[in-house]
Amino acid sequence: MKKDYVPPKKILENYAKVLVNYALGGGTGIKKGETVYLTVNEYAKPLYVELYKAIIKAGGNVIQNYIPDDKETYDKANANVSRLFYEHATETQIKYFPEKYLKGLIDEIDHSIYIISDTDKHVLKGIDPKKMMMRGEAFRPYMKWRDHKENHGKFTWTLGLYGTPAMAKEAKMSLKEYWEQIIKACFLDKPNPIAEWKKVVKMIQKAQDKLNSMPIEKLHVFGPDADLFVKLGEKKKWMGGSGRNIPSFEIYTSPDWRGTEGWIRFSEPLYRYGNLITGIELWFKDGKVVKSKAKQNEKVLKGMIATKNADKIGEYSLTDKRFSRITKFMAETLFDENVGGKYGNTHLALGNAYHDCFTEDPTQMTEEDWEELGFNSSSVHTDIVSTTPRTVTAYMKDGSTEVIYKDGQFTFLK
DSSP: OOOOOOOOHHHHHHHHHHIIIIIGGGTTOOOTTOEEEEEEEGGGHHHHHHHHHHHHHTTOEEEEEEEOOOOSSOOSSOOOHHHHHHHHOOHHHHTOOOHHHHHHHHHHOSEEEEEEOOSOTTTTTTSOHHHHHHHHHHTHHHHHHHHHHHHTTOOEEEEEEOOOHHHHHHTTSOHHHHHHHHHHHTTTTSSOHHHHHHHHHHHHHHHHHHHHHSOEEEEEEEETTEEEEEEOOTTBOOEEOSSSBSSOOEEEEOOOGGGOEEEEEOOSOEEETTEEEBSOEEEEETTEEEEEEOSBOHHHHHHHHTSTTTTSEEEEEEEOTTTOOOOSOOSSHHHHTTOOTTTOEEEEEEEOOOGGGBSSOGGGOOHHHHHHTTOOOOSOEEEEEEOSOOEEEEEETTSOEEEEEETTEETTOO
């Protein structure tokens, strides 16, 4: 039996170093004595071993969350655990929230690493989306505790990707070709990938600083598949290159959801809740989604939007194609929202906003304060991506306008 492709040990060592010694700590890595919550599925065990080793070498502690894979087919040896849960759990079980355990976990950890390694991209096809949304709502307190700790500068997190045959198949690549995109995107082919990340972050920071110096009131996103206005609102700033995702080339903000008006169509498929959703279109009025369509799995899309505050925008993002080494569709949002290619990409997220986009001290804010500034709060945060031509025009507070993004790049960067 032919074995699946596994990247060389040196590549996996570099990957672990980037995630542990760079991505965590907001680009500085972990400190001696800190604790990392490490979540990895069994297929990604080769990377799990290197991550574990890197954390220990850095003087950190590991709390392990090693999860069985969901297989494409069910047999006696390989049960599809995620699907089994939703097929058999009662509403009481779906809503079960281990409060004491999860509160203790958040109190204990300083960082978390989550590795995406889906072995079935359609694992929950046909499952009632209401059950999945119900589960997300049940775990909302956990996310609030995590956000609170992050707002106080006491917690950081990062996401990484371990290529699987199922992912490669969706992206119409061989597993080796798929891994070549991961390796290239994360600079794992370079002698010192952390140094490479620091270089690209300097370029991202330059664009970010320029955007933050501009008195932008709202953005007009226009193209063949978009005519959308996004209001930034007060005390908002642009962020990027923080290490929260590897790779991450995007520059994003959390706008005032109340000022979103118009329509937008998304070119890229969305893999979410164990389903593939294609041909997504959204119409906004007074900040809320008033109409939504999808060519495939529209029921899942509408189920998500029906979740509390998931009908509002939580993030708007732009990626300059000159920053990114990703050139192909990867069938995974972590990479697709950072793709370069011909037109770069612009994307938005429905649901929860990012508090790090607040210009002042987030620790002084109450739930009412966040609400007053238009920071959305939801158990959902779903990024939806388009790589088609877009022109983004900034409307300034003095009434003037400036095109800030065109042909996949920021116009003010030479």
